[in-house]
Amino acid sequence: MKLLEARGLSRHFGGLRAVDGVDFELVPGEIHALIGPNGAGKTTLVSLLSGRLTPDSGQILLAGEDITKLPAHRRVRRGIAYTFQITSVFTELSVLDNVALAVQGGGARIGLFGDRLADTVAAALTRVGLIGHRADLAGALSYGHQRILEVAMGLALNPRLLILDEPTQGLAAGEITGFKTLLRGLVPEMTILLIEHNMDVVMELADRITVLQAGRVLARGTPVEVGANPAVQKAYLGA
Amino acid sequence: MGLGPMLLLALMEGLVLAAVLALAASGLSLVFGVMRVVNVAHGAFFMLGAVAAYVVAAWLGGPRWAGFLAALAMAPLAVALLAMLADILILRRIAHAPEATIVATIGLMYMIEQGTLTLFGPDARAVAAPFDFRLQLPWFGYSGYKLFVVLAAVVLLLALWWLMARSKAGLVMRATQLDPDVARAFGINVDRVYSGVFAFGAALAAIAGVLIVPIQQAHYLMGASTLLLSFIVVIIGGLGSLPGTLLAALVIGLSDGIISMFWSPTLAKIIATLLVTLVLVFRPQGLFGASRA
Amino acid sequence: MSGARIWTLHLALLAALFAMQWVLSPYHATNLARIMVLALFASGYNLAFGYTGLLSLGHALYLAAGMYAGSLPAWHFGLSGGWVLLLGTAGGTAMAALTGLFALRTRGVAFMIVTLMFAQTGHLALLYFRRWTGGDEGFTLPAASRVILGADLSQTGARYMLAFLLFAAGMLLTLALVRSRLGRVMRALRENEERCRMLGYNPFVGKLAVLSLSGAYAGAAGASYALLFGYAGGSFATIQYSILPLLYTLTGGAGTVAGPLFGTGAIFYLSDLAADLTSAWAFVVGLALVVVILFAPQGLLGMVRTRFWRSLP
Numbered sequence: 001m002k003l004l005e006a007r008g009l010s011r012h013f014g015g016l017r018a019v020d021g022v023d024f025e026l027v028p029g030e031i032h033a034l035i036g037p038n039g040a041g042k043t044t045l046v047s048l049l050s051g052r053l054t055p056d057s058g059q060i061l062l063a064g065e066d067i068t069k070l071p072a073h074r075r076v077r078r079g080i081a082y083t084f085q086i087t088s089v090f091t092e093l094s095v096l097d098n099v100a101l102a103v104q105g106g107g108a109r110i111g112l113f114g115d116r117l118a119d120t121v122a123a124a125l126t127r128v129g130l131i132g133h134r135a136d137l138a139g140a141l142s143y144g145h146q147r148i149l150e151v152a153m154g155l156a157l158n159p160r161l162l163i164l165d166e167p168t169q170g171l172a173a174g175e176i177t178g179f180k181t182l183l184r185g186l187v188p189e190m191t192i193l194l195i196e197h198n199m200d201v202v203m204e205l206a207d208r209i210t211v212l213q214a215g216r217v218l219a220r221g222t223p224v225e226v227g228a229n230p231a232v233q234k235a236y237l238g239a
Numbered sequence: 240m241g242l243g244p245m246l247l248l249a250l251m252e253g254l255v256l257a258a259v260l261a262l263a264a265s266g267l268s269l270v271f272g273v274m275r276v277v278n279v280a281h282g283a284f285f286m287l288g289a290v291a292a293y294v295v296a297a298w299l300g301g302p303r304w305a306g307f308l309a310a311l312a313m314a315p316l317a318v319a320l321l322a323m324l325a326d327i328l329i330l331r332r333i334a335h336a337p338e339a340t341i342v343a344t345i346g347l348m349y350m351i352e353q354g355t356l357t358l359f360g361p362d363a364r365a366v367a368a369p370f371d372f373r374l375q376l377p378w379f380g381y382s383g384y385k386l387f388v389v390l391a392a393v394v395l396l397l398a399l400w401w402l403m404a405r406s407k408a409g410l411v412m413r414a415t416q417l418d419p420d421v422a423r424a425f426g427i428n429v430d431r432v433y434s435g436v437f438a439f440g441a442a443l444a445a446i447a448g449v450l451i452v453p454i455q456q457a458h459y460l461m462g463a464s465t466l467l468l469s470f471i472v473v474i475i476g477g478l479g480s481l482p483g484t485l486l487a488a489l490v491i492g493l494s495d496g497i498i499s500m501f502w503s504p505t506l507a508k509i510i511a512t513l514l515v516t517l518v519l520v521f522r523p524q525g526l527f528g529a530s531r532a
Numbered sequence: 533m534s535g536a537r538i539w540t541l542h543l544a545l546l547a548a549l550f551a552m553q554w555v556l557s558p559y560h561a562t563n564l565a566r567i568m569v570l571a572l573f574a575s576g577y578n579l580a581f582g583y584t585g586l587l588s589l590g591h592a593l594y595l596a597a598g599m600y601a602g603s604l605p606a607w608h609f610g611l612s613g614g615w616v617l618l619l620g621t622a623g624g625t626a627m628a629a630l631t632g633l634f635a636l637r638t639r640g641v642a643f644m645i646v647t648l649m650f651a652q653t654g655h656l657a658l659l660y661f662r663r664w665t666g667g668d669e670g671f672t673l674p675a676a677s678r679v680i681l682g683a684d685l686s687q688t689g690a691r692y693m694l695a696f697l698l699f700a701a702g703m704l705l706t707l708a709l710v711r712s713r714l715g716r717v718m719r720a721l722r723e724n725e726e727r728c729r730m731l732g733y734n735p736f737v738g739k740l741a742v743l744s745l746s747g748a749y750a751g752a753a754g755a756s757y758a759l760l761f762g763y764a765g766g767s768f769a770t771i772q773y774s775i776l777p778l779l780y781t782l783t784g785g786a787g788t789v790a791g792p793l794f795g796t797g798a799i800f801y802l803s804d805l806a807a808d809l810t811s812a813w814a815f816v817v818g819l820a821l822v823v824v825i826l827f828a829p830q831g832l833l834g835m836v837r838t839r840f841w842r843s844l845p
Binding site for chain 2: 587634635637638640641642644645646648649650652653656657659660771775778782812813814815817818819820821822824825826829
């Protein structure tokens with residue numbers, strides 16, 4: 001059964017058709033990469049899936065349930081987590097507070113007291129290797145660590161689908177390696193949708209790739225298939 | 240007086256209000272448009288224009304039209320100077336941050352109002368109109384000066400439009416509004432533009448104050464209702480949009496004139512405020528503002 | 533700073549405040565009672581503005597709603613002080629929730645203007661219905677209403693106790709709240725609302741909850757002010773009482789628990805001093821606003837927090 005299915009999604013801004021009749025699907029437990037040149041509509045598509053934007057037309061199904069009209073914060077509770085392209089951690093709160101917010105948000109009801117929260121937060125931080133920084137202000141972390149914190153928050157939401165928007169941008173080579181290891185460990189319990197420009201990461205990690213161009217799907221398939229596709233080579237990979 | 244003439248009178252009164260409001264609100268809209276800040280002291284500048292007109296007329300003596308003309312020339316200048324000082328000493332230091340500017344201009348408003356109270360006392364001061372012409376209509380006589388106010392406002396607003404659309408100064412202001420960083424890269428001294436715009440906005444408010452003072456009397460608290468109405472006009476018209484401001488001023492002025500004539504002014508204000516709030520909530524970009532959806 | 537230490541610190545502050553009633557002359561004790569009620573008002577404002585980033589210019593509406601929701605029934609029907617307080621708190625909460633439903637659909641400058649306009653409408657309505665509300669002149673509360681649990685609130689001692697108890701309750705509630713999960717959400721909303729949404733929170737509901745609570749504090753403050761000083765009037769619905777909590781909060785330290793108390797006290801005594809020198813009280817308020825925002829935007833406790841105690845709530 002498919003985890004996510006989108007049919008005929010469209011969204012335009014004024015005269016610009018950012019996403020134009022896109023069909024899209026995700027299989028549970030896969031790492032799926034979304035690639036395409038700048039302005040192809042990747043972030044718009046992902047915003048439609050996560051609920052940040054409403055589509056002009058089309059339908060979105062999550063595990064068979066129609067979530068097209070569901071507001072973003074409810075989709076989070078249904079299991080879709082989105083991490084931002086531009087790092088959006090809460091710089092004035094501690095690392096611990098940042099992750100705690102995610103744990104609280106992902107289904108746990110807001111109560112005034114509780115220790116299970118503390119344990120869950122600690123577990124999430126340990127998993128990404130940030131446990132030593134838990135008392136630091138998020139704003140004081142290095143850029144690479146902030147990116148990782150962003151991912152940690154996504155994980156702490158306990159999602160079925162984790163959407164990562166250009167997660168390795170600005171990371172050093174060593175950090176990217178660690179990141180790849182982290183992602184590999186997350187599937188197949190989780191499904192990952194990845195917007196990426198770093199082709200090494202894409203080719204190594206992705207089970208399937210979708211290529212977008214000018215708001216439309218240009219190609220879809222395994223990394224090998226997509227890499228061999230002449231249209232893709234012409235438009236994007238610069239063969 | 241029959242219903243028809245009463246309606247006509249209400250519309251004419253509303254037109255005068257709309258004219259003065261359009262001038263005052265343009266200043267507010269300009270400041271928000273270019274500097275992206277809300278000047279809560281705007282009503283205080285309006286009041287200062289009226290008070291300064293009283294001072295100039297009383298000090299100069301001589302024929303009324305001379306005093307009035309002098310006031311029209313000098314009051315806006317003095318208020319503009321004060322505004323420029325406020326921008327340099329206070330607003331620039333807080334880097335025109337939106338929230339901080341609101342707080343600072345609230346403080347400025349209180350200081351200006353209280354200063355005026357201390358110097359001039361709590362009584363309203365009258366200033367005689369520069370001329371006594373009365374337009375005699377079949378149903379009632381109407382003050383020629385009020386008609387002059389409408390005319391003056393139209394002329395000034397046309398001049399403002401020309402300034403913004405056709406002059407170099409206007410070009411500089413619009414460039415700064417679009418993108419201050421890019422403007423800086425083109426050699427525009429953004430700080431100075433901001434001070435200039437802030438002063439100019441204050442001058443517009445002051446001119447409106449000078450024009451209204453023969454009709455309304457100068458009083459240290461008179462800025463409050465103008466401030467609120469200017470806010471209303473600018474929000475409904477769309478923050479930063481001059482055509483929208485003008486249209487909204489017309490609508491607000493005329494409806495206020497009509498409602499005040501036939502119902503209680505207090506009730507009129509209640510209804511107006513609630514309606515405006517609802518507009519703001521459901522159509523935040525106003526009539527002409529750029530939609531942010 | 534550990535949780536136990538934080539609580540001890542704040543409880544010690546309250547203990548000192550409690551003890552002051554025996555140290556001060558009746559005149560100053562009454563002043564302090566007034567300050568505590570106003571600080572309760574400011575504490576509520578602080579929750580909305582200091583912690584959640586909602587710059588409201590319409591809190592006078594909630595203060596007046598509390599004052600009149602409690603006092604009007606007392607004036608017309610003769611109710612006891614307990615009811616005045618209860619009805620007042622409910623009135624403030626309800627008014628904040630109702631206006632919040634509309635106002636919170638806007639942000640930033642628009643929110644400021646909408647709240648300002650709602651407050652303006654409230655004041656105008658008070659004037660328009662002056663037959664029932666007493667208009668700007670207001671009315672005095674019947675002596676029988678100024679009694680709670682047998683204590684006569686026109687007496688300095690009882691007056692102080694009520695003001696203290698209400699303020700202490702408000703401050704302790706604030707402390708518990710800001711250290712709780714909801715407190716975390718409030719601060720996150722202030723910083724990045726969109727991120728909160730993508731973490732599963734409904735920002736509108738969160739902000740509405742905070743604003744309503746803020747209204748509860750304001751309503752309690754309004755009702756107790758009427759109880760303590762025996763008078764309800766339209767001036768409490770004017771913009772002045774929307775500006776004052778902003779000034780108190782900023783001066784004391786927005787986003788700190790004890791800040792509103794210090795801010796209110798500082799401005800109160802500053803105005804008192806200024807009133808001796810000049811009749812231009814509002815000038816002092818205006819100058820204070822400009823000075824604070826220019827040179828000490830973090831406020832008194834905010835500066836303490838930055839320099840010495842990073843974890844001061």
